[in-house]
Amino acid sequence: MINGKHLAIWLSILICLANCKEEKGAETQTQRANTDVEEDVLADEPIDPAIEFGYSEKREICADRNPLRNLYFGDMHVHTGFSFDAYSYGNVLRPSDAYAYALGQPVKIAPLEDGVGIREVKIDRPLDFLAVTDHGEFLGEIHQCTNESSFGYSSAECARYRDPEGNGAFQFGTILSGVDPIRDPTICGEDLSHCLDSAKLRWAEMIDAAEEVYDKTSDCAFTSFVAYEYTNTFTVSNLHRNVFFRNTQVPDTPVSYYEAPFPDMLWTQLNEHCNEGVEGCDVLVIPHNSNLSNGRLFSPDFREADTKEEKVERLKLRARMEPLVEIFQAKGDSECRNGFALEEAEDDPLCAFEKMRPDPFEDCGDEVGNGGMRLWGCLHRLDFVRNVLKEGLREEREYGINPYRFGFVGATDTHNGTPGHVAARDFPGHVGTADDTPEKRLGPGTITHEGIVSNPGGITAVWAVENSRDAIFDAFRRRESYATSGPRISTRFFGGWDFAEDLCDAPEGLVEQGYERGVPMGGTLSARTSESPVFVVWAEQDLGTEDAPGIPLQRIQIIKGWIDAEGKTHEKVYEVAGDPNNGASVDEKTCEPIGTGASSLCARWVDPDFNPEFPVFYYTRVVQNPTCRWSTRQCMTFAEEDRPVSCDGVVATTVQERAYTSPIYYQPEPQL
Numbered sequence: 265m266i267n268g269k270h271l272a273i274w275l276s277i278l279i280c281l282a283n284c285k286e287e288k289g290a291e292t293q294t295q296r297a298n299t300d301v302e303e304d305v306l307a308d309e310p311i312d313p314a315i316e317f318g319y320s321e322k323r324e325i326c327a328d329r330n331p332l333r334n335l336y337f338g339d340m341h342v343h344t345g346f347s348f349d350a351y352s353y354g355n356v357l358r359p360s361d362a363y364a365y366a367l368g369q370p371v372k373i374a375p376l377e378d379g380v381g382i383r384e385v386k387i388d389r390p391l392d393f394l395a396v397t398d399h400g401e402f403l404g405e406i407h408q409c410t411n412e413s414s415f416g417y418s419s420a421e422c423a424r425y426r427d428p429e430g431n432g433a434f435q436f437g438t439i440l441s442g443v444d445p446i447r448d449p450t451i452c453g454e455d456l457s458h459c460l461d462s463a464k465l466r467w468a469e470m471i472d473a474a475e476e477v478y479d480k481t482s483d484c485a486f487t488s489f490v491a492y493e494y495t496n497t498f499t500v501s502n503l504h505r506n507v508f509f510r511n512t513q514v515p516d517t518p519v520s521y522y523e524a525p526f527p528d529m530l531w532t533q534l535n536e537h538c539n540e541g542v543e544g545c546d547v548l549v550i551p552h553n554s555n556l557s558n559g560r561l562f563s564p565d566f567r568e569a570d571t572k573e574e575k576v577e578r579l580k581l582r583a584r585m586e587p588l589v590e591i592f593q594a595k596g597d598s599e600c601r602n603g604f605a606l607e608e609a610e611d612d613p614l615c616a617f618e619k620m621r622p623d624p625f626e627d628c629g630d631e632v633g634n635g636g637m638r639l640w641g642c643l644h645r646l647d648f649v650r651n652v653l654k655e656g657l658r659e660e661r662e663y664g665i666n667p668y669r670f671g672f673v674g675a676t677d678t679h680n681g682t683p684g685h686v687a688a689r690d691f692p693g694h695v696g697t698a699d700d701t702p703e704k705r706l707g708p709g710t711i712t713h714e715g716i717v718s719n720p721g722g723i724t725a726v727w728a729v730e731n732s733r734d735a736i737f738d739a740f741r742r743r744e745s746y747a748t749s750g751p752r753i754s755t756r757f758f759g760g761w762d763f764a765e766d767l768c769d770a771p772e773g774l775v776e777q778g779y780e781r782g783v784p785m786g787g788t789l790s791a792r793t794s795e796s797p798v799f800v801v802w803a804e805q806d807l808g809t810e811d812a813p814g815i816p817l818q819r820i821q822i823i824k825g826w827i828d829a830e831g832k833t834h835e836k837v838y839e840v841a842g843d844p845n846n847g848a849s850v851d852e853k854t855c856e857p858i859g860t861g862a863s864s865l866c867a868r869w870v871d872p873d874f875n876p877e878f879p880v881f882y883y884t885r886v887v888q889n890p891t892c893r894w895s896t897r898q899c900m901t902f903a904e905e906d907r908p909v910s911c912d913g914v915v916a917t918t919v920q921e922r923a924y925t926s927p928i929y930y931q932p933e934p935q936l
Contacts (some may be wrong), residue, residue, distance in 0.1 A: 743786025
């Protein structure tokens with residue numbers, strides 16, 4: 265995937281790194297809880313949907329407000345030309361262009377001609393909400409390097425960055441792999457003020473773009489969030505996080521890797537500069553791409569936390585700041601993977617879905633590794649969210665706090681400024697000139713991106729009382745969200761103790777009973793000393809569009825994870841609806857689907873193996889019938905003798921797209 269010259273450069277970086285030291289506005293119910301860290305972490309009762317909440321900013325009340333909650337789809341991870349890597353790939357779109365694209369307007373993407381993209385693309389269906397997450401790092405530097413009147417424009421480093429052959433993404437990205445990044449005074453000035461001032465200008469434009477498109481009328485047609493990406497790539501491992509704000513009451517500039525080279529510094533500074541430093545400011549953080557982290561993204565170790573009491577405080581902060589995790593995006597699936605020696609579990613065939621690295625792999629064991637961003641080094645069991653959820657049960661057993669009680673989101677991570685562009689048909693790539701042709705998309709990739717093993721990405725779905733910032737942000741806080749690998753599958757998941765046996769026969773009452781007698785996805789079931797919990801899950805296929813009709817559903821699974829009295833973790837996958845042997849397949853010569861499936865599925869399921877003494881999590885996986893992978897469709901456009909070699913067996917020819925609901929947790933009574 266990379267040539268010898270690039271490998272030598274990265275190896276020299278790793279050798280160097282091995283020697284480095286590792287070192288009050290309108291108040292909502294959620295905001296009030298956030299004023300006390302311990303209260304926020306432990307208070308897992310879902311917010312009553314009938315409660316009227318106050319807005320944190322001036323706006324009209326949404327006409328579609330629904331106490332039983334509406335379903336909205338959006339993208340939570342998007343880059344424009346404000347990002348140092350995206351610009352180097354020929355992305356000249358601005359945040360306002362990405363919002364316009366999400367609303368259904370066409371944009372033109374790289375390659376460029378006279379400074380304008382030559383490929384016009386348009387989303388198949390507008391989104392309901394969007395967060396543009398340009399990198400907080402180098403906002404000022406790239407402004408300096410791309411504006412002729414700027415102080416740093418004529419510097420050698422900026423000239424190199426602008427050189428199409430210079431690979432600016434690699435040039436700046438390597439800086440984020442060391443523990444003590446230093447800004448370049450030839451770009452920023454000796455006092456660094458030029459870059460810091462430029463960063464404020466760019467940040468202000470990002471805020472203004474979000475504010476301009478946010479529908480504050482009673483129509484509530486579209487919601488935008490002020491957000492950015494924190495890009496920590498220590499030892500070339502992925503420790504990246506996206507940072508989201510409730511409203512436009514935000515810090516003056518993003519807290520970046522420069523200011524916070526360790527994740528706990530990010531949480532601490534966001535707490536200081538937002539929650540405590542700006543009236544009305546509220547923030548949450550979403551880690552992503554654990555599959556590229558060599559175990560570092562969710563490492564249970566903290567710097568400068570030597571005592572149990574100090575670690576408990578860090579765990580509480582982590583739990584409050586990071587209620588969600590991105591489980592799927594263009595760089596692969598982070599749900600699960602088979603084959604880790606320290607995870608005793610039966611193989612789950614669906615865990616093979618959209619993996620960036622083939623089997624066999626090097627197992628990290630309990631040590632962290634390096635190089636995951638470039639698909640190097642070992643894979644760690646904590647690179648995959650299912651194992652992280654189980655690790656949270658271990659942490660809770662030892663420290664009394666679960667830092668990984670996550671809800672799920674999905675995203676594209678597009679670097680083309682094209683949020684929600686997840687359709688497998690005519691996929692144009694997500695990385696500008698790095699994948700702007702079928703040959704590049706189907707190839708081995710570059711020093712910064714991976715070619716055929718990438719995918720079009722996913723989206724986030726959220727159940728919120730209305731389409732407003734406060735309502736969606738509150739839904740994120742209570743984890744009433746789910747991820748899909750692209751399709752707009754609709755699904756509900758409730759857990760309780762006494763749901764009616766015929767609940768699936770009366771779908772109009774399912775939601776009412778779900779909220780009245782139980783908790784939705786993301787919630788926590790109260791302790792019981794007897795009985796088994798009862799779950800109800802409903803799903804409906806994505807209807808698609810006239811040009812690309814949706815695909816029927818094949819089945820629904822419930823995945824259960826728990827920890828026993830000896831501290832050993834377990835997992836089990838249950839088939840609860842549909843038929844995994846329904847015979848559905850694909851004609852791989854035409855990509856036409858074969859067989860039938862379900863337009864909707866529903867199941868009431870009682871855990872047959874429940875022990876009320878053990879903490880448990882449950883989440884659902886809704887699985888479509890097979891379809892052609894995007895790469896299969898593009899390989900078919902070539903004559904057989906001209907097909908790229910990667911079309912032959914490098915990746916699966918078909919996939920089963922899916923939705924992953926946020927877990928429902930069961931918490932037993934604490935032992936006295």
